[in-house]
Amino acid sequence: MKVNEILQITTLKSQLPKIKLSILAAIIINLTACSSLGVEPWERDLLAKKEMALTSSPIDAALDDHIYFSKEASSGGKSFGGGGCGCN
Amino acid sequence: MNNINSQAKKLKKINLKAALSLASSALLGTSVANSSEVQGKAVDEWQFDSAFLLYSEVDRVSAGEVIIAGTKGFNNDEVLTLKLTIDALTGASANGAVAQPNAQTFTRPSGNGQYVTPAGDTPLDDTFHDTRVQLNSQWTQPLTDNVTGSVGGHLSKEYDYLSLGVNGNLAYDFNRKNSTVSMGLSYFYDKFTPEGGIPKALSSMLVGDSSSPDWDSDFANTRVGDSDNKTTTDMLVGFTQVINRRMITAFNYSYSMVDGYLTDPFKIVSVLNSDGIAQDYIYESRPDKRVKQSTFMQAKYHFDNNLLNTVADVTYRYMWDDWGISSHTVDTRFTIPVKSTSYFEPHVRFYQQSAADFYQPYMDDGQARPRFVSADYRIGEMTAVTVGAKYGMLHNGENELSFRLEYYRQMPTNGGFSEPSALNSQDVYPVVEAIIAQVTYSF
Numbered sequence: 001m002k003v004n005e006i007l008q009i010t011t012l013k014s015q016l017p018k019i020k021l022s023i024l025a026a027i028i029i030n031l032t033a034c035s036s037l038g039v040e041p042w043e044r045d046l047l048a049k050k051e052m053a054l055t056s057s058p059i060d061a062a063l064d065d066h067i068y069f070s071k072e073a074s075s076g077g078k079s080f081g082g083g084g085c086g087c088n
Numbered sequence: 089m090n091n092i093n094s095q096a097k098k099l100k101k102i103n104l105k106a107a108l109s110l111a112s113s114a115l116l117g118t119s120v121a122n123s124s125e126v127q128g129k130a131v132d133e134w135q136f137d138s139a140f141l142l143y144s145e146v147d148r149v150s151a152g153e154v155i156i157a158g159t160k161g162f163n164n165d166e167v168l169t170l171k172l173t174i175d176a177l178t179g180a181s182a183n184g185a186v187a188q189p190n191a192q193t194f195t196r197p198s199g200n201g202q203y204v205t206p207a208g209d210t211p212l213d214d215t216f217h218d219t220r221v222q223l224n225s226q227w228t229q230p231l232t233d234n235v236t237g238s239v240g241g242h243l244s245k246e247y248d249y250l251s252l253g254v255n256g257n258l259a260y261d262f263n264r265k266n267s268t269v270s271m272g273l274s275y276f277y278d279k280f281t282p283e284g285g286i287p288k289a290l291s292s293m294l295v296g297d298s299s300s301p302d303w304d305s306d307f308a309n310t311r312v313g314d315s316d317n318k319t320t321t322d323m324l325v326g327f328t329q330v331i332n333r334r335m336i337t338a339f340n341y342s343y344s345m346v347d348g349y350l351t352d353p354f355k356i357v358s359v360l361n362s363d364g365i366a367q368d369y370i371y372e373s374r375p376d377k378r379v380k381q382s383t384f385m386q387a388k389y390h391f392d393n394n395l396l397n398t399v400a401d402v403t404y405r406y407m408w409d410d411w412g413i414s415s416h417t418v419d420t421r422f423t424i425p426v427k428s429t430s431y432f433e434p435h436v437r438f439y440q441q442s443a444a445d446f447y448q449p450y451m452d453d454g455q456a457r458p459r460f461v462s463a464d465y466r467i468g469e470m471t472a473v474t475v476g477a478k479y480g481m482l483h484n485g486e487n488e489l490s491f492r493l494e495y496y497r498q499m500p501t502n503g504g505f506s507e508p509s510a511l512n513s514q515d516v517y518p519v520v521e522a523i524i525a526q527v528t529y530s531f
């Protein structure tokens with residue numbers, strides 16, 4: 001093996017931790033991108049509206065859950081599927 | 089100065105309520121009333137939601153349901169919700185047997201008397217009358233700055249059914265409360281005491297002269313007991329993420345284990361000869377365990393003025409279980425403000441399920457008796473659609489009155505079963521149509 005090749009491999013080896021570090025950094029940056037999602041407390045004007053709540057009408061949701069629980073083979077998902085009635 | 093202080097205090101409380109709302113909404117969805125509504129009220133005031141719902145199927149079941157739910161906020165941001173539900177059910181329900189070119193006679197589940205289904209009609213048992221009373225309570229409170237806890241109880245009693253349940257949830261907020269991870273557990277114990285007792289699975293329905301002296305003892309031979317029970321354990325993990333000022337998303341995974349009596353004691357299966365004529369009716373039989381899993385996704389988006397400040401709510405659920413059933417559900421609502429005090433909300437729901445492995449619309453009399461069989465269309469292949477709308481208006485500034493009207497259509501389909509000649513002119517997979525009408529008043 002020529003000296004140049006040996007030098008190249010040595011350099012590559014010494015760079016490996018750096019490559020690993022940059023991959024790790026990229027992952028961390030991507031993950032923290034998640035933390036750039038969202039709003040500041042003073043930007044919650046629209047999110048605080050009733051119609052933006054994930055369950056904006058709990059009463060409708062409870063009634064619908066009861067209907068579909070008794071008429072279909074699936075239940076829950078959004079909240080607990082539960083038992084609760086011998087509905088036919 | 090005092091005034092400013094009290095205003096600042098109030099504002100802080102409202103912000104905390106908003107945070108609590110976000111944290112609890114991921115999991116506690118239907119169990120906790122919307123705390124953004126609580127925000128508008130003084131902390132120690134009760135806020136009530138009441139509703140009357142009428143569910144009416146064409147020629148089948150009709151149900152009326154009344155709900156009154158009270159929510160009260162306390163000084164340290166605790167929220168108590170109490171809910172009373174009363175419903176009454178009457179009408180006819182498919183007994184599982186298939187339509188025939190001739191009239192069919194069936195014995196009522198109680199063993200007292202019989203009923204006749206005319207030729208060409210889907211057999212319906214018209215003895216369903218039941219009243220149910222249900223109580224729910226839920227207590228939610230912050231445990232630390234970023235952790236919210238909630239516990240709840242459930243009690244439901246019908247003439248022939250008792251259900252008891254408890255649940256507990258924890259939610260952790262991070263990323264300036266823009267992200268929430270939550271997990272919950274619930275446990276239900278249900279006891280079923282059906283009229284006429286629990287039928288012996290796969291035994292033949294006794295049909296004949298119910299006034300004969302041997303009738304009672306013959307009927308008792310088709311029974312294995314007065315009651316049976318089941319337990320349901322649900323686990324749910326959720327993640328909620330605020331995307332930006334206009335958008336919020338939620339993701340849930342749930343795992344549910346049901347153990348015990350999962351058979352429907354009122355359902356039977358027709359046993360047909362090679363021409364398709366019923367020779368016998370046997371009581372259905374289902375496994376005594378079921379494991380269900382589901383993933384659920386939701387996105388809500390607040391459009392701007394160009395789209396009338398409409399709020400779009402889109403959800404998707406994929407459910408699968410170890411009975412071989414899988415289903416897709418897409419549910420969408422658009423809340424469109426009309427002037428400043430009312431809104432119009434169109435709703436479309438699409439549902440599709442595959443059949444349980446042991447589902448059969450009927451059996452062949454030459455076929456060996458399987459261990460499990462059910463002809464209940466609700467675990468067969470089916471597509472269902474709901475279309476409707478809601479109109480809501482603010483009354484006296486803060487009380488809301490709303491009306492909802494929807495059409496629900498279930499379309500069972502043939503999952504690959506061959507039809508003997510006698511069934512060619514019969515409706516083996518009848519469509520079920522229902523109207524859902526609801527009035528809600530929040531005050």
